[in-house]
Amino acid sequence: ILCQSASTEKPKSRRNLLDNASNLLTNLLSGSSIGSMPVAEGAVSDLFSRPLFLSLYDWFLEHGAVYKLAFGPKAFVVVSDPIVTKHILKENAFAYDKGVLADILEPIMGKGLIPADLGTWKQRRRVIAPGFHSLYLEAMTKIFTDCAEKTILKFEKLLEGVHGLNPIELDLEAEFSSLALDIIGLGIFNYDFGSIQKESPIIKAVYGTLSEAEHRSTFYIPYWKFPLARWVVPRQRKFQEDLTVINSCLDGLIKNAKETRRETDVEKLQQRDYLNLKDGSLLRFLVDMRGADVDDRQLRDDLMTMLIAGHETTAAVLTWAVFLLTQNPLKMRKAQSEIDAVIGQGSTTYESLRRLEYIRLIVVEALRLYPQPPLLIRRSLKSDLLPGGYMGQKDGYSIPPGTDIFISVYNLHRSPYFWDHPDDFEPERFLVQRKIEDIEGWAGFDPARSPGALYPNEVISDFSFLPFGGGPRKCIGDQFALMESTIALAMLLQKFDVELKGPPESVELVTGATIHTKNGLWCKLRKRINDQQHLIRLINRWYKRGC
Numbered sequence: 302i303l304c305q306s307a308s309t310e311k312p313k314s315r316r317n318l319l320d321n322a323s324n325l326l327t328n329l330l331s332g333s334s335i336g337s338m339p340v341a342e343g344a345v346s347d348l349f350s351r352p353l354f355l356s357l358y359d360w361f362l363e364h365g366a367v368y369k370l371a372f373g374p375k376a377f378v379v380v381s382d383p384i385v386t387k388h389i390l391k392e393n394a395f396a397y398d399k400g401v402l403a404d405i406l407e408p409i410m411g412k413g414l415i416p417a418d419l420g421t422w423k424q425r426r427r428v429i430a431p432g433f434h435s436l437y438l439e440a441m442t443k444i445f446t447d448c449a450e451k452t453i454l455k456f457e458k459l460l461e462g463v464h465g466l467n468p469i470e471l472d473l474e475a476e477f478s479s480l481a482l483d484i485i486g487l488g489i490f491n492y493d494f495g496s497i498q499k500e501s502p503i504i505k506a507v508y509g510t511l512s513e514a515e516h517r518s519t520f521y522i523p524y525w526k527f528p529l530a531r532w533v534v535p536r537q538r539k540f541q542e543d544l545t546v547i548n549s550c551l552d553g554l555i556k557n558a559k560e561t562r563r564e565t566d567v568e569k570l571q572q573r574d575y576l577n578l579k580d581g582s583l584l585r586f587l588v589d590m591r592g593a594d595v596d597d598r599q600l601r602d603d604l605m606t607m608l609i610a611g612h613e614t615t616a617a618v619l620t621w622a623v624f625l626l627t628q629n630p631l632k633m634r635k636a637q638s639e640i641d642a643v644i645g646q647g648s649t650t651y652e653s654l655r656r657l658e659y660i661r662l663i664v665v666e667a668l669r670l671y672p673q674p675p676l677l678i679r680r681s682l683k684s685d686l687l688p689g690g691y692m693g694q695k696d697g698y699s700i701p702p703g704t705d706i707f708i709s710v711y712n713l714h715r716s717p718y719f720w721d722h723p724d725d726f727e728p729e730r731f732l733v734q735r736k737i738e739d740i741e742g743w744a745g746f747d748p749a750r751s752p753g754a755l756y757p758n759e760v761i762s763d764f765s766f767l768p769f770g771g772g773p774r775k776c777i778g779d780q781f782a783l784m785e786s787t788i789a790l791a792m793l794l795q796k797f798d799v800e801l802k803g804p805p806e807s808v809e810l811v812t813g814a815t816i817h818t819k820n821g822l823w824c825k826l827r828k829r830i831n832d833q834q835h836l837i838r839l840i841n842r843w844y845k846r847g848c
């Protein structure tokens with residue numbers, strides 16, 4: 302696909318011009334231009350009183366699956382339909398770029414895959430994607446397990462310090478964040494942040510950078526672009542300092558990887574013999590397989606992108622999976638029974654992942670209910686005709702170049718048109734094959750469409766479930782993240798019973814790039830007990846409540 306579009310650029314653009322002109326004419330005649338879209342007028346109070354994606358959901362129910370959101374002089378098209386989503390992300394993907402998102406992320410990620418211009422993206426994606434080979438992922442399961450084990454050991458130590466069957470109280474969101482940071486450091490560039498055990502200047506710099514990315518994605522005026530902002534505004538000065546700390550750490554790792562390039566390792570990599578490699582990280586692959594002369598600056602941008610893209614996202618999945626399980630104790634017991642049957646008291650392995658079906662479904666259901674990020678952002682590079690035919694909307698809309706689009710993954714994942722009881726936590730729902738007769742053009746939900754896939758995806762669901770996006774810009778680390786989450790969750794539930802510390806309503810939602818909690822996911826952790834002990838504990842509780 303990449304070669305084709307590179308070699309046919311000229312004729313294609315001429316053809317596109319003609320196509321666009323005829324689309325525009327058709328739509329002007331039929332009246333379905335962006336001007337005729339239903340409009341949601343955004344009240345400013347809506348934008349600041351709660352996360353934007355929640356308001357977009359209410360407007361979706363009110364105005365339909367494609368509407369225009371206007372506030373002040375700004376307008377966005379909000380898409381909540383799988384057929385239109387598939388068109389934008391896959392069928393006509395190169396008619397769009399990342400728009401505002403690229404503006405925000407470019408100062409952090411440079412020419413990394415997420416904000417990169419089309420030319421750089423094509424070149425780097427071709428180089429990086431083979432690095433996430435299934436044998437690399439298999440080797441990574443050891444890192445996932447080792448890091449999760451360190452987290453579990455830390456909790457067990459804390460439990461030793463409390464009396465009897467009393468629990469420990471922990472912010473699990475913060476713990477998952479440390480776990481995910483250590484995993485991404487080791488898996489992507491063989492660097493041990495050691496954040497499960499300690500704080501360090503580099504860890505603080507990573508969190509500082511993440512928080513600035515989030516600040517920028519939610520702040521209306523890009524004041525950081527003003528010429529003196531980086532020196533005058535304290536948080537911008539701090540951001541520049543944080544970037545310098547991370548960049549010099551990454552530069553050191555790249556230098557070291559280049560200096561330690563060995564032909565014997567290159568051979569092992571060529572044979573994908575990860576089990577006999579001391580360093581099987583992605584950086585090693587990029588340096589060894591692609592030659593030592595690869596541009597340092599580009600490599601640093603690639604690593605920074607993966608560090609940012611693969612850290613908070615994975616931590617958020619684990620956070621919401623645990624949040625949902627704590628409110629569904631029966632499903633937690635079901636998950637624990639599966640873990641007991643598959644791994645008992647042992648460790649998780651690549652093979653056991655295949656048999657941990659329920660845990661895998663819990664992870665994907667958490668991603669359905671809390672997609673990270675909840676919105677995908679695009680800007681049209683040329684005029685386009687969005688497909689019609691969905692939910693009573695016969696004609697598609699034509700959109701002009703420069704239109705900003707939010708694809709609401711949150712709306713798609715909770716759409717009452719595509720899911721039964723969309724707000725309920727039902728991991729089992731992914732086992733059911735379904736087709737909705739009165740939704741024209743939607744192929745239905747069918748696991749057979751992606752044979753061998755361990756986890757449900759956008760192909761199986763025909764773009765009604767797309768936690769990792771879809772089309773050419775789909776997440777490159779999807780399997781890495783899913784396996785990591787499955788292993789971490791299995792190892793946590795193998796050892797502990799988890800309860801929320803306060804009522805579920807006290808866990809407030811905030812959002813930037815990901816959906817996270819306002820004040821942490823505070824939980825009580827107890828060492829797991831067997832069913833008999835569980836019964837005694839329940840009876841005790843009833844007794845204490847006077848039942």
Ligand code: HEM
Binds near residue numbers: 769770775777
């Ligand atoms: C892109 C989600 C973990 C690296 C994306 C996109 C989504 C996503 C939705 C598409 C964005 C768009 O189309 O605008 C997630 C979630 C994760 C996760 C939910 C965890 C559960 C990771 C990990 C890595 C990673 C672990 C790296 C090791 C990337 C990169 C891109 C990307 C490099 C850009 C791909 C491109 O444009 O070619 N991710 N991601 N992600 N993700 Fe992830």
